[in-house]
Amino acid sequence: MTIDRFKPIPLHYQITNELRRAIKEGHYRVGDLFPTDKQLMEKYGVSSITVRRAVAALVDEGLLERRPGKGTFVKRETVEETLGKLTGFFEEMKARGYEPSATIIFTGPVEDLAKEIQRVPGLRVFGDAPLYLIEKVQKMNGQPITYLRSYWPFEYGSRLAEEDLEGRGLYELVEEKLGLILERAEQTISAGRAGKKEAGYLQVKTGTPLLIMERVAYAGDRPVELSLNAYRADRYKYRVVLDRNRPRPGSGVIVE
Amino acid sequence: MTIDRFKPIPLHYQITNELRRAIKEGHYRVGDLFPTDKQLMEKYGVSSITVRRAVAALVDEGLLERRPGKGTFVKRETVEETLGKLTGFFEEMKARGYEPSATIIFTGPVEDLAKEIQRVPGLRVFGDAPLYLIEKVQKMNGQPITYLRSYWPFEYGSRLAEEDLEGRGLYELVEEKLGLILERAEQTISAGRAGKKEAGYLQVKTGTPLLIMERVAYAGDRPVELSLNAYRADRYKYRVVLDRNRPRPGSGVIVE
DNA sequence: AAGTGGTCTAGACCACTTA
DNA sequence: AAGTGGTCTAGACCACTTA
Known part of the structure; x- marks a missing residue:
């Protein structure tokens, strides 16, 4: 259930999945302080960079938010x-x-x-x-x-x-x-x-x-x-954000 | 022009921008082998993790592709x-x-x-x-x-x-x-x-x-x-890819 | 066997926040 | 002063590819 060092699955990935599950199951409330990097390092017995990588993935997904000097927080997902x-x-x-x-x-x-x-x-x-x-x-x-x-x-x-x-x-x-x-x-x-x-x-x-x-x-x-x-169409529109450098999933399609 | 260790801008970020510029200016052809991590480490005088981070950003943007055991390649951007x-x-x-x-x-x-x-x-x-x-x-x-x-x-x-x-x-x-x-x-x-x-x-x-x-x-x-x-609408449609975990920019909007 | 990228460690120093 | 996350180092070991 928890982390297995002998599985061929990267530790950072196992930890990401574990933490995501915990958040989704409601072990942390929105706005709560999430465990600090140091606590996670001790809990899983891994180095700082491995914890950072695991947490970074969840920041990317919009579940967590990091504030330097303050800590890591469970984010309220925006609409x-x-x-x-x-x-x-x-x-x-x-x-x-x-x-x-x-x-x-x-x-x-x-x-x-x-x-x-x-x-x-x-x-x-x-x-x-x-x-x-x-x-x-x-x-x-x-x-x-x-x-x-x-x-x-x-x-x-x-x-x-x-x-x-x-x-x-x-x-x-x-x-x-x-x-x-x-x-x-x-x-x-x-x-x-x-x-x-x-x-x-x-x-x-x-x-x-x-x-x-x-x-x-x-x-x-x-x-x-x-x-x-x-x-x-008078009640519902579809909105897309486009970025210059980052490929996004929206695109026009020519109908042949 | 190149990397400045005394600027308050992270090294990995400076290197990402430098490499992106070089690719966009056509210093590497599509399909070409990009410099290896080791070469970049020597060129910029930084550690492996810093190079990895810089290159990872460009992989994310779709400009580069990494193949373990083979090397890093300049990607042809897909349509x-x-x-x-x-x-x-x-x-x-x-x-x-x-x-x-x-x-x-x-x-x-x-x-x-x-x-x-x-x-x-x-x-x-x-x-x-x-x-x-x-x-x-x-x-x-x-x-x-x-x-x-x-x-x-x-x-x-x-x-x-x-x-x-x-x-x-x-x-x-x-x-x-x-x-x-x-x-x-x-x-x-x-x-x-x-x-x-x-x-x-x-x-x-x-x-x-x-x-x-x-x-x-x-x-x-x-x-x-x-x-x-x-x-x-008979000649052009718009296509979007949606993902369960990753927020994407597309979404419906209610018209009030 | 030598080279590649992928993962991971143990630690350092930094700016910032809180007390 | 103590704690936080952010950056970075110097190195190790791994699976995989190529020769």
Whole structure:
């Protein structure tokens, strides 16, 4: 459970993971003084540079903050930081202090896979495995924000459908009930207009411009969800920060 | 010019900047073996850990790549990396191997600032300084992709307007002619539909959905450009990668 | 066998903060 | 004066690559 000097995993890396776990489990409160470098050196029996490296990784992730002369502190993650990470709609709304909810429209297996792939070419990432569709409208303080079509491998999707999808976020349930950890996602942002169906769900006029996001979420290297989100563009925008030297994940894509 | 042990700037930081400059100036070719850690230790008269730290920063920026047992190499930046950074349309298209061009629609001072701010509230970042507008259509291989309205403080804008804005990118010209370095930008992505004017410039029907980006670019802490881009959503999408642990700059924004 | 980058130690000195 | 994190040294051992 703790640090093993004979594992072929670098000590600084083992310590980073150990400390991250402790923070996430709530062993330290936000704003608390974190153990000093010296205490960590003694606790793990390693040198100062190894501790520094382990702690630096968590500073980078936004979990800790160092103040020279004062100490290391557990940081309150800013809304910015929370949202730059891979999060679901429910987490995102809660982080902003809004009340998320959802209305289920449909849950069930995808009957005609070939036809569905024609409409949503991105579904190819799943190969020819059977799929399960969860379709819902997500709301903020009772106002519809986005119409979501979320495709999962059949087993995952059908198990999710048994849960409280109107009161809880998909991604929370995935972790809690399926034990999957979504590590990474790729997201494409585009624009479209509301058809009759979308217009009804989102309470806008037909033809209203919508912000369209297609997201593929991965657990390890395996794709586990493809979702299509249609956001009301009058209520939701997407923000990106760009840096001259540091490569960032956002970029335009030419549609061939 | 080189490293100064008596400056209050950390050695690793001085070395990082020195090496970055050398790479950018083309002292090493892509794929070339970069000096080994040992050579750098001797050259700068510092210890291994200081060299490692300096080199690690450039690995992080995507300029170098380390292969244990082999050496450090100058990396060809991938299209992904180039585009995650703050780049203009011309650089972006060139990085993808397309031929960018532009048609100027209008250049001139903003006459009625108060009125313009009412239409584009983002312009408030400039306070009440006089502004200059550059309006153009940007093309890829001759095809219109985006209609751009780019606002600059008067002096910068008027100087840019004297340059070859149809054959070169704004951001290149800014660096070359104005000596400004754009370090950071904040960008908001939304959806809209083509009015008569946009429809004409982009050769689409009125009402076609467009991807709308509003960007504020900064040199140091000073905002120097606010641009409004309307992209043809059938030809251009925006892509973002999200990570579970690492905060990334992309995030949704609720419109109040 | 010699060279590479990756990890790690045990310590030093520094500026800064707190008491 | 004692404690904090930030920087840096001089070296060791490791796995891996190349010859």
